């Protein structure tokens with residue numbers, strides 16, 4: 001079975017790589033939807049309900065892009081991808097954009113033919129353990145067995161951390177996140193490690209949520225953001241500015257609720273954002289109201305965060321993902 | 337001479353393009369050229385596209401530091417090792433589980449295949465239930481079943497199942513003492529080698545004698561005595577040059593000794609059990625392919641049931657069994673790649689999983705992986721063909 005997937009992967013690399021530098025935007029407009037690569041189910045980021053609807057902050061990026069292009073945030077088709085499949089899917093042209101808690105690293109940016117279009121969640125890697133283990137710090141984990149997922153930065157960070165702290169460990173790496181959770185839950189490992197956001201999200205899948213705790217240490221920088229193929233600057237710009245639109249809108253206090261009342265106002269910055277002044281939509285290759293459409297249909301960055309992450313059962317606080325003007329590091333270049 | 341020739345029927349001169357031999361060579365050459373051209377086109381095109389998309393190419397990554405850990409390795413490996421070494425670790429893990437799986441599946445399959453033909457109703461029904469159950473459940477499900485069934489049943493390290501304070505079983509694996517060889521142990525190995533040679537020579541001699549005189553010689557008892565006795569003698573003489581490192585609970589887990597991880601056990605079990613159900617059917621078919629008259633003839637000659645199976649039926653059945661058996665061996669080896677689902681670090685999981693993801697060089701890595709599986713398959717085929725040819729010679 002694996003060999004078949006690999007062959008198909010290889011074949012599609014050969015075949016599709018022929019036309020991937022064609023303008024992605026034209027292709028997307030042609031087929032009428034954005035093909036968006038997401039996770040196979042990570043609550044709060046990209047997750048589907050029993051009706052098959054996708055939601056989460058990563059999904060909102062896909063919807064924002066669709067709103068900018070089609071004035072229809074529902075014009076998205078989703079491709080669920082495991083950590084190890086995601087880059088090949090993007091390189092081969094199977095998806096137009098990857099919005100799936102993916103860490104921006106030097107290798108991925110420079111050697112994989114990819115471009116990171118910004119950061120929609122600043123994260124860091126953490127550890128989760130059973131409370132009855134009596135561990136209070138990651139530095140007490142010498143000799144532990146650690147469950148994680150293949151093809152992630154996590155796999156490398158954990159090696160670095162234990163090596164630099166002179167601690168022994170065994171890493172058990174699964175292909176799918178559900179198997180990591182199941183294995184950790186059935187006692188295969190002492191520790192479950194991934195991005196902290198992932199820990200909070202996956203924790204709700206455990207049998208007894210209250211029996212586990214996340215350790216205080218954050219051992220890495222994990223800036224997560226949407227990714228596109230290298231070599232198509234128009235598409236790169238559109239994805240990048242769809243994200244920046246949401247952040248700028250929050251900063252200016254424009255929400256999906258109050259956007260109507262903000263129209264035809266006096267503030268020139270707001271006018272530019274809503275497309276009442278300037279040619280920003282034209283320069284991006286979409287309609288002048290692109291950003292207004294995003295905010296009206298998807299909401300601003302803060303709304304998206306609040307809707308998916310700051311609610312039960314995740315209850316993730318804004319932390320560093322607060323706007324720069326409020327003590328965080330989320331910062332978007334101005335629309336002007 | 338010349339006269340005689342001209343006297344013969346007039347020579348039919350065929351034009352080269354009408355000569356079937358020439359034609360077939362021509363078309364084969366054309367096909368070859370087309371294939372090579374297509375190959376070159378695909379290769380060039382891929383290289384161009386990778387370059388244009390800014391994706392790194394080439395095989396130099398084999399030498400770069402891997403930076404990730406692997407849970408079980410047959411050769412020395414750590415985070416500072418290269419991707420090349422990680423590749424070797426994965427490959428060896430694949431070969432290990434394939435080898436153990438093939439042996440277990442064959443033994444189990446033969447036993448069940450023969451039981452399937454048993455005159456005992458209960459035994460043959462049970463064999464049938466086994467075959468129909470395991471043959472019809474998807475392998476991946478069986479792997480998950482064994483993995484999670486095994487995992488859930490196992491205790492945490494602190495409550496390990498303890499055998500004689502030296503073997504411990506828990507959800508991290510089976511911890512066993514590992515042998516530490518001291519000076520003089522090589523003598524024991526030599527003794528074992530000599531015993532093996534002696535057994536081979538003795539068996540040959542016994543066969544020859546039986547062929548010539550008809551007298552039987554029970555090599556089995558002498559063989560066992562030789563194989564155990566000789567090394568034991570050497571072991572005693574050299575003063576027991578062997579000590580054991582016993583695993584001990586340290587912090588979270590056991591340290592020291594050797595460990596067999598649950599992922600290996602689950603994969604090995606499920607591959608063996610699944611493949612054995614196919615092998616059982618092959619064995620049954622092979623035995624049934626030998627006409628019943630052979631059995632009757634043997635019985636008529638007064639040969640007992642055991643030797644009849646061993647000397648009359650099996651040698652003939654083997655010729656029917658071996659070809660489909662080889663393809664089961666190939667299947668088992670290829671199916672071992674399903675291990676990536678349960679974290680057993682074999683080739684696909686380590687190389688096309690982690691390494692591919694860290695380097696992003698899909699084309700190179702998938703090509704190498706395909707080449708490796710092809711080589712393993714060809715190797716197994718070659719071995720089985722050789723064995724088959726050897727068996728076929730017995731035909732009289």
Ligand SMILES: N[C@@H](CCC(=O)N[C@@H](CS)C(=O)NCC(=O)O)C(=O)O
Nearest residue numbers: 039040041083102103152153177198
């Ligand atoms: N940010 C890390 C890790 C991302 C990752 O794959 N995390 C896992 C664990 S939270 C996940 O999202 N799994 C969901 C899935 O595979 O569908 C990376 O980019 O390598």
